[in-house]
Amino acid sequence: MKKKKQLWVFFSLLVLFFQSLTAVPAQAADDFLVNANAGFAIDVDSGKILFNQNGDTKLEIASITKIITSYLVLEAVKERKTTWETPVPISAYAEALSAVPELSNVPLYTSQTYTVKDLYDAMVIQSANAAAAALAELLAGSEHAFVDQMRQKVADWGITDATLLNASGLNNMYLGDNRYPGSGLEDENKLSARDVAVIADHLITDYPEFLETSKTTEATFGEGTEAPVALENWNQMLPGGPNFKEGVDGLKTGTTEKAGACFVGTIQKDGRRVITVILNALNQQIDPGARFVETSNLMDYCFNNWHLQEVDLSGQSVPEHDSVPVSEGKKDTVGLVLKSKLPVWVRNDMDLTQYTIQADLNESLLDEGKLIAPVSKNEKIGKATIALAQDDLGYLEPGQAPSTDIVAKSDVDKANAFVLLWQRILAFFN
The missing domain is CATH 2.60.410.10 (D-Ala-D-Ala carboxypeptidase, C-terminal domain)
Structure with missing residues (x-):
């Protein structure tokens, strides 16, 4: 995810204005659309699809990729292949990647080690790209081998046509010689909005503790060291954000030039949990919070227009x-x-x-x-x-x-x- 810090206070009134114009009425059930390349929504408990707009087209997903990486980290901890306290050595590749100024990162150094939990928090909260690469190298020996594990995991969930090339979601142009063998110079990870919903569903169902991290708005990386780094969550729908929405506690943003502004979100309301997917919100140039506005509209649509009814x-x-x-x-x-x-x-x-x-x-x-x-x-x-x-x-x-x-x-x-x-x-x- 590219590092484009927003002045949230400045934009908050503007975003609220847009939201007031785009509130979703309950009666607009059949003709509701999101202003994005793709949108998708499900009820988590039942698996019911509540919305599908171009949801089966493969599109770039940027840092949404990190929900797969997160799943494999959580799985490795559960299966005792690693622990949260395990030290993670930093390769020259991860160190160099962490220093690219336009990317979302925390600084990593080959002369230092960090714990799995340190890097996991940086990856989930601030979308740190080099942290994802370092975790991949720890768990699989190389990022390429980790990508193979990612592909196998999503294939186990029925996603057999995924394009997965790295653990972070970055464009290949940033990876240099570390590109996945056979991939193009500017290729990116691709999934459909439906695929993203499947992965997100598995993540929060199998590892609900992920939400404790994804809803964290601020944290500190390297706390207690000489150079601690403040982590800031990119999800503007969390408390304190200009697009705050009660009940939202995840999941993951994603941004590249190809992918546009993307967001897979989740909300708990009235005893129901819904997952939403927005890929490439089309109003991003006018409203930097467009993906969150579209997500909010989609969440409102799901709760206002769908209900459970008993058939005898x-x-x-x-x-x-x-x-x-x-x-x-x-x-x-x-x-x-x-x-x-x-x-x-x-x-x-x-x-x-x-x-x-x-x-x-x-x-x-x-x-x-x-x-x-x-x-x-x-x-x-x-x-x-x-x-x-x-x-x-x-x-x-x-x-x-x-x-x-x-x-x-x-x-x-x-x-x-x-x-x-x-x-x-x-x-x-x-």
Whole structure:
């Protein structure tokens, strides 16, 4: 992330003015857009996608990259591959990178060592690029090897087409001979807004303690040394910032010439947590806080226009599977019904009565399409998912759509030996 310190006090009134003009009304559910190259939002608990504007296009992400680096650091600490107190030697590459004046950094020196926690805090709070490179070298032996780990991690989450070249998100022009093999002179890391949401979701779900650092507004790097450095969080939506928004506690900004002004944010409100992604806010030249204004609008849109509503499916027959054949039973078929009520995410302009049910019967219970008696009432036979007809956004991960059990409507006892014999004779001749 490039170092462009803002005079926050000066801009605060200007930003508040822009926000007053761009407040999101609840009724603008269907035609709401963000002024950015891409926008994306999810409800964390359910994985429900609440907004998707160009969310599947690969774009430069700049220092948002550091949420992947942060995940791997937290994972390494959890797995005891390192500790927060482990000293980190500084390479000549990291030292030189830390001295580039236009980059966000803390000064690092080969003659000194720093702890993992020192560098992690500098990376998360102030987006220190050389700190990310130094951590990568510690954990993998080289930044190139660390990039391979980054690629494998996101591939594990289903992101198989990521462009990841370094641990910081910098343009390759700053890396010199340390560029990832085969990458171009000015290449950058690229992901889609959806990809960023997936990664952010894994980060704060697996390591919620990340939020304790990402919400820190100020800290000191090298405290107790001869040259301590004040850390300042780039997230202007935190307390004291000109775009402060109650409930925001992360996550990560990103800025390069190619990426523009980017921000993956998260907010906790009314018992819900939402993750938002803004890639290249297009009003940045006029309003230096544009990415935060767009994020605020997107967060308001999510909370004002989406709500959970219960759909009572209990006792309803299963579409295209209202009954299933039964073998060796006193009855030839048994009815199937849905078991319970379901909480469904509904946008204000959507019709809750228009939905489809997708049934998935448990094939392991069937023999040539038939259940084997005895069958008990309310015995689970499969699973059904619901989707609103007007909702084409879906969920972040497969299997997150609301579901209920498909159960047997009644008992079917096993037939006695004489009946079974007669059934087999009939089956033989038929």
